[in-house]
Amino acid sequence: MASASGDIAVELTDIEKRFPGVLANYDVNLTVRRGTIHSIVGENGAGKSTLMKVLYGMHQPEEGSVSVDGAEVAFRTPADAISAGIGMVHQHFKLADNLTVLENIILGSEPSRGGGRIDFAAARSSITEIMQQIGTELDLDELVSELGVGERQRVEIIKVLYRGANILILDEPTAVLVPDEVDELFATLQRLVDDGATVIFISHKLDEVLSVSDDITVMRQGTTVAHTQPADIDRPGLAELMVGSELPSPAGRNTTVGDTVRLAFRDITVDGPEGRPTVQNATLDVKEREILGIAGVEGNGQFELCAALLGLTASAGTVEVDGVDVSTASTADRYDAGLAYIPFDRHREGLMLTAPLWQNTLLGRDHEPELRNGPLVNAPAAVAASEEIIERFGVLTPNAHTPAFALSGGNQQKLLVGRAMVTEPSVLIAAHPTRGIDVGAQAAVWDEIRMARDAGMAVLLVSADLEELIGLSDRIAVLFEGEITAQLDPDTITAAELGGYMTGVRQREAS
Amino acid sequence: MTTTEPDISKNPLDKILTPSQSPQLQTAIVTVAASLLGVLIALGISAFILAVTGKNPVDAFTTIVETAGNTDKLVEMLDRATPLIFSATAVAIGFKMNLFNIGVEGQYLFAALISAQAGSSVNLPAPIHVLFILIVAVCAGAAWASIAAVLKAYKNIHEVISTIMLNFIGLAVIQWLFESFFREEIEGNLNVKTKLLPNSGRMPTIIDGRLSTVFFLALLVIVGYYVLVYRSRFGFRLRASGENPDAARTVGISARTMVMLSMIISGGVAGLVAMKSLLSEAYAYGPNATPIQLGFAGITVALLGRNHPVGILLAAMLFGFLDSASATLQLAGVPSSIVRVMQAIIVLCVVILNEAAIRRLNVRTAEQAQAQLAPEVNA
Numbered sequence: 001m002a003s004a005s006g007d008i009a010v011e012l013t014d015i016e017k018r019f020p021g022v023l024a025n026y027d028v029n030l031t032v033r034r035g036t037i038h039s040i041v042g043e044n045g046a047g048k049s050t051l052m053k054v055l056y057g058m059h060q061p062e063e064g065s066v067s068v069d070g071a072e073v074a075f076r077t078p079a080d081a082i083s084a085g086i087g088m089v090h091q092h093f094k095l096a097d098n099l100t101v102l103e104n105i106i107l108g109s110e111p112s113r114g115g116g117r118i119d120f121a122a123a124r125s126s127i128t129e130i131m132q133q134i135g136t137e138l139d140l141d142e143l144v145s146e147l148g149v150g151e152r153q154r155v156e157i158i159k160v161l162y163r164g165a166n167i168l169i170l171d172e173p174t175a176v177l178v179p180d181e182v183d184e185l186f187a188t189l190q191r192l193v194d195d196g197a198t199v200i201f202i203s204h205k206l207d208e209v210l211s212v213s214d215d216i217t218v219m220r221q222g223t224t225v226a227h228t229q230p231a232d233i234d235r236p237g238l239a240e241l242m243v244g245s246e247l248p249s250p251a252g253r254n255t256t257v258g259d260t261v262r263l264a265f266r267d268i269t270v271d272g273p274e275g276r277p278t279v280q281n282a283t284l285d286v287k288e289r290e291i292l293g294i295a296g297v298e299g300n301g302q303f304e305l306c307a308a309l310l311g312l313t314a315s316a317g318t319v320e321v322d323g324v325d326v327s328t329a330s331t332a333d334r335y336d337a338g339l340a341y342i343p344f345d346r347h348r349e350g351l352m353l354t355a356p357l358w359q360n361t362l363l364g365r366d367h368e369p370e371l372r373n374g375p376l377v378n379a380p381a382a383v384a385a386s387e388e389i390i391e392r393f394g395v396l397t398p399n400a401h402t403p404a405f406a407l408s409g410g411n412q413q414k415l416l417v418g419r420a421m422v423t424e425p426s427v428l429i430a431a432h433p434t435r436g437i438d439v440g441a442q443a444a445v446w447d448e449i450r451m452a453r454d455a456g457m458a459v460l461l462v463s464a465d466l467e468e469l470i471g472l473s474d475r476i477a478v479l480f481e482g483e484i485t486a487q488l489d490p491d492t493i494t495a496a497e498l499g500g501y502m503t504g505v506r507q508r509e510a511s
Numbered sequence: 512m513t514t515t516e517p518d519i520s521k522n523p524l525d526k527i528l529t530p531s532q533s534p535q536l537q538t539a540i541v542t543v544a545a546s547l548l549g550v551l552i553a554l555g556i557s558a559f560i561l562a563v564t565g566k567n568p569v570d571a572f573t574t575i576v577e578t579a580g581n582t583d584k585l586v587e588m589l590d591r592a593t594p595l596i597f598s599a600t601a602v603a604i605g606f607k608m609n610l611f612n613i614g615v616e617g618q619y620l621f622a623a624l625i626s627a628q629a630g631s632s633v634n635l636p637a638p639i640h641v642l643f644i645l646i647v648a649v650c651a652g653a654a655w656a657s658i659a660a661v662l663k664a665y666k667n668i669h670e671v672i673s674t675i676m677l678n679f680i681g682l683a684v685i686q687w688l689f690e691s692f693f694r695e696e697i698e699g700n701l702n703v704k705t706k707l708l709p710n711s712g713r714m715p716t717i718i719d720g721r722l723s724t725v726f727f728l729a730l731l732v733i734v735g736y737y738v739l740v741y742r743s744r745f746g747f748r749l750r751a752s753g754e755n756p757d758a759a760r761t762v763g764i765s766a767r768t769m770v771m772l773s774m775i776i777s778g779g780v781a782g783l784v785a786m787k788s789l790l791s792e793a794y795a796y797g798p799n800a801t802p803i804q805l806g807f808a809g810i811t812v813a814l815l816g817r818n819h820p821v822g823i824l825l826a827a828m829l830f831g832f833l834d835s836a837s838a839t840l841q842l843a844g845v846p847s848s849i850v851r852v853m854q855a856i857i858v859l860c861v862v863i864l865n866e867a868a869i870r871r872l873n874v875r876t877a878e879q880a881q882a883q884l885a886p887e888v889n890a
Binding site for chain 1: 534748754755759761762764883
């Protein structure tokens with residue numbers, strides 16, 4: 001499409017953004033035409049959020065250039081981006097509950113009447129104007145705490161417009177909305193672009209993307225891989241682009257999945273916050289010497305399923321470990337029955353950051369006979385046990401007395417993998433076991449998991465890394481909106497299939 | 512890959528730390544240094560306050576130093592520190608898992624009344640009688656604390672709110688129990704108390720009656736606190752639950768159990784706060800005989816002592832010393848309330864300096880660990 005530079009609202013060229021040990025964005029190119037809704041789709045971890053933070057001035061790119069309205073810019077802070085007319089509506093609203101709608105909107109850019117007084121009248125009239133423009137109505141004097149989710153989101157949008165934004169970034173705006181609210185949001189966005197504003201819409205819900213967008217950019221593994229338009233592509237095609245047409249090939253597998261079921265769960269259902277269950281009737285068996293991969297876009301019930309299996313959250317259904325029913329057992333008893341867990345979030349659920357490593361590896365193991373002296377901690381034995389983990393899993397640390405916060409993320413992760421594996425569990429629940437660690441360490445962790453699998457362990461592997469899922473798993477189950485919608489063979493799986501199930505394009509064909 | 516060069520050279524902690532020290536030793540050194548500095552700064556601020564209020568700070572400090580040279584006053588310091596050790600330890604047990612037990616005040620007064628009444632109602636041989644009173648006191652304190660524990664563990668009601676309210680409820684309950692059932696009428700004596708403990712239920716004083724032997728019980732409790740919190744598996748779980756409740760829960764430590772146990776143990780120790788008064792001084796509970804406010808003082812002593820057994824001991828002694836110096840100050844024409852001001856300023860300075868120093872230390876530890884490992888990473 002030929003266009004003069006005046007038609008381009010945002011242009012990102014060859015953007016590269018690195019974090020220690022991670023290449024978050026590279027060779028990213030994005031051209032957003034003025035007055036359009038431009039969707040950016042991709043899996044979690046594809047680099048969408050990083051890219052938007054670059055555009056919004058929260059990150060500075062190592063390479064590449066950012067142009068807004070044809071002029072190259074270098075934002076140091078979001079304030080720079082705001083003054084250039086860019087506004088961001090965050091996925092998690094940043095509103096003050098105890099203030100009114102009006103106060104929330106003007107917070108931080110209050111119109112002044114002199115003498116430090118706020119000109120509420122001026123604010124009210126300009127906000128009313130904005131509301132008319134986007135065809136919405138809110139009671140400006142209502143407390144935000146009284147508002148529903150959809151209304152809060154509109155407050156966020158008005159807040160951004162009030163600051164003079166004509167380029168809006170919406171980060172997964174529909175994730176929290178019910179269908180009616182989604183329609184309303186899209187109507188609002190349409191009116192905005194009709195008035196000449198530009199909308200950048202981040203999503204992984206393909207239906208919405210196809211229905212609302214003028215242009216679509218697909219990101220995968222940190223880079224932009226395709227630019228297309230809704231007329232030129234269908235859902236399966238988009239799903240395939242998201243996942244990648246060439247799936248990693250399964251590593252030479254010569255495993256013999258056993259016959260004994262080590263982990264069996266039936267009809268696991270976890271109630272969600274708004275009546276909608278986050279996990280629904282999940283039923284699976286994992287056998288000895290088997291790695292069962294759970295694929296799915298993040299937030300489709302993976303965390304809740306693991307929490308239910310571990311007894312960390314209330315759930316319906318039954319869980320058996322090695323034939324023992326642990327459905328009503330405490331978390332500690334479930335570990336004793338043979339479960340082990342590599343947590344999703346190493347800082348939140350895994351580590352005591354200011355405690356030394358040996359105490360971190362002792363966590364959850366202090367009742368083991370060799371690590372205790374009756375009611376006392378056997379510190380020398382715990383230190384020795386920790387050193388064993390550090391040695392075997394290649395944790396880079398001065399020694400076992402170093403506090404956990406002093407380690408890099410990858411080494412913290414290796415420590416947690418070690419803590420879970422060293423107990424020789426019969427069932428390992430591994431959530432993103434290699435997230436954030438370098439390639440060499442990743443291979444080492446994979447080898448450890450494979451070796452333990454070959455020795456008889458059953459593994460439930462939750463991962464967003466398709467290479468990991470396909471490379472390790474003997475079988476893959478897809479979790480979509482809390483339900484297991486497919487069970488697939490990693491040897492024969494195609495990208496279209498996997499992407500289709502993960503995004504809900506394909507529903508419940510296999511059982 | 513670009514890495515920002517860590518600027519290790521500028522950290523002021525380098526003057527007192529060497530790489531050969533373990534992280535734990537470094538933490539200890541930094542804590543002691545920051546605390547000493549905090550006390551010095553607090554003394555400076557106190558001197559300034561004295562000066563602007565028209566008092567001579569030199570006189571005041573001379574008086575305080577003279578007090579420190581007086582053996583009697585030092586014994587008095589230990590005696591005054593005794594209840595503070597109990598109450599600070601009680602508070603610190605809660606602090607170790609981020610539970611803020613503000614209810615020590617109500618817990619110890621309730622325990623004082625119940626144990627005084629129970630102790631004066633039985634006749635037992637001497638050591639057993641004392642032991643019986645102590646056990647009743649511990650149980651009564653624990654029982655009162657268990658209300659807040661249950662509310663927290665089962666109804667998720669914040670312990671700060673519940674313990675504050677239980678303090679008021681406790682005072683009312685104590686007054687009702689005392690006035691309705693336990694007070695002993697003595698004609699013409701306005702200083703009403705419960706029935707006096709018989710001799711078999713008393714703990715002796717030593718050094719001309721200046722030091723209650725309950726002080727040694729306090730030392731025992733400090734040692735017990737150290738073993739429980741820093742050496743036992745329960746203490747490990749307690750600290751883990753305080754440091755990262757989600758991680759503790761994830762590895763199977765029951766938050767509910769830990770809340771219940773720590774609150775009840777805290778209340779049990781709180782039950783001992785008034786034992787010096789009961790067993791060695793007043794031999795009874797009475798609104799005018801039993802000291803109040805020690806529960807709140809315990810919070811400041813625990814803060815000052817950084818919840819560490821040695822710190823608590825030293826902080827309680829410092830507070831005990833300043834308390835014993837206040838009478839002397841009064842005689843020297845300095846208002847004794849300056850002691851309260853000094854205590855507050857000391858706590859503030861020590862806490863602020865410690866937080867700042869530990870933050871610096873953490874940055875330094877992380878940088879040094881990365882620096883130590885850098886060659887391996889590049890290899």
